[in-house]
Amino acid sequence: MTTRILATEFDYLKPATLEEALKILAEKENVRILAGGTDVIVKMKVAGMTCDYLMDIKGIDALDYAKLDDKGVFHIGALAKLSHLEKDPVIAERYPALKEAFHLMASISVRNMATMAGNFCNASPVADSVVPSICYNAVLTLASVRGERTVPVEKFFLAPGVTVMEKDEMLVDIALPQPEANSGDAFIKKTRVRPDIAKISVGARVIRDGEKACFCRIAMGAIAATPAYLEETSALFVGKKVTPELIAEVAAHASASIRPIDDNRTTAEYRVAIAEVLTKDALTEAWRNAGGEL
Numbered sequence: 057m058t059t060r061i062l063a064t065e066f067d068y069l070k071p072a073t074l075e076e077a078l079k080i081l082a083e084k085e086n087v088r089i090l091a092g093g094t095d096v097i098v099k100m101k102v103a104g105m106t107c108d109y110l111m112d113i114k115g116i117d118a119l120d121y122a123k124l125d126d127k128g129v130f131h132i133g134a135l136a137k138l139s140h141l142e143k144d145p146v147i148a149e150r151y152p153a154l155k156e157a158f159h160l161m162a163s164i165s166v167r168n169m170a171t172m173a174g175n176f177c178n179a180s181p182v183a184d185s186v187v188p189s190i191c192y193n194a195v196l197t198l199a200s201v202r203g204e205r206t207v208p209v210e211k212f213f214l215a216p217g218v219t220v221m222e223k224d225e226m227l228v229d230i231a232l233p234q235p236e237a238n239s240g241d242a243f244i245k246k247t248r249v250r251p252d253i254a255k256i257s258v259g260a261r262v263i264r265d266g267e268k269a270c271f272c273r274i275a276m277g278a279i280a281a282t283p284a285y286l287e288e289t290s291a292l293f294v295g296k297k298v299t300p301e302l303i304a305e306v307a308a309h310a311s312a313s314i315r316p317i318d319d320n321r322t323t324a325e326y327r328v329a330i331a332e333v334l335t336k337d338a339l340t341e342a343w344r345n346a347g348g349e350l
């Protein structure tokens with residue numbers, strides 16, 4: 057976090073309940089939500105982001121949870137901190153690729169403040185926790201005074217910094233379905249130095265049916281305007297005997313199907329080349345984690 061002064065003026069609001077927060081979003085204009093603040097405060101300090109109201113939701117204790125429901129779905133509330141989620145035993149056992157993503161994000165001090173919901177709502181193409189969440193078919197619940205609606209994670213993002221959320225809506229819950237038997241997953245992130253933003257990241261999840269996969273989801277970060285679900289590439293992995301040749305074919309397809317850009321972290325050329333290698337590695341690891349042999 058920078059030591060610059062926060063130069064813009066705004067009213068600071070701190071609702072104690074979700075109802076109060078949703079009423080503020082419905083009634084006031086130009087409200088910015090503050091969760092951990094590790095994106096929003098930085099943007100206000102260095103990128104000229106402004107607002108009339110900064111609404112701190114940290115007082116809404118009811119949103120700070122990570123728990124299983126009676127159908128086996130795991131729910132993560134909008135205020136659950138990355139450092140807590142990283143140590144959660146259910147995440148470690150059921151969603152290891154997500155645990156790995158948390159572990160590779162930023163530094164411990166940032167993870168002590170940052171939330172997973174904030175990582176989603178900041179809507180960066182590199183958002184690390186989004187990539188495995190796409191592989192796990194996560195479902196997001198958006199709330200407003202008008203009620204609640206759910207959105208599959210891969211439909212949440214529209215452009216850098218832009219999501220399907222309306223101005224009066226808030227992300228309240230991230231739901232992860234119970235993993236099926238014989239499923240395996242992997243998350244790989246390439247950075248310049250260890251606690252850095254990804255040059256590229258790849259997630260993969262497969263379900264094994266004997267020597268074939270009956271399900272596959274491959275997702276990537278930092279290769280498009282939003283975190284991406286590679287649907288066509290994923291489908292190539294399903295229904296065929298899994299061999300090193302099949303993995304190589306699917307990895308080549310992944311690399312050929314992305315259109316990344318040059319930026320200050322790396323080049324488009326590097327991203328296309330490394331996407332093939334990382335997809336191969338992620339699929340191999342996911343397949344082995346599902347109990348498959350190669």
Ligand SMILES: Cc1cc2nc3c(=O)[nH]c(=O)nc-3n(C[C@H](O)[C@H](O)[C@H](O)COP(=O)(O)OP(=O)(O)OC[C@H]3O[C@@H](n4cnc5c(N)ncnc54)[C@H](O)[C@@H]3O)c2cc1C
Nearest residue numbers: 089091092093094095096162170171174175177183184227
């Ligand atoms: C040094 C540093 C290193 C970082 N490294 C990484 C990294 O390696 N990988 C990575 O992915 N990110 C990284 N980040 C970015 C950041 O830490 C994450 O995106 C974090 O998860 C954001 O969570 P937050 O709670 O701090 O969000 P905030 O900053 O509080 O909010 C982020 C955005 O989401 C909105 N928002 C927050 N909660 C909600 C909600 N419930 N409903 C609707 N809107 C909401 C806010 O208004 C804001 O626009 C890094 C940041 C820093 C400062």
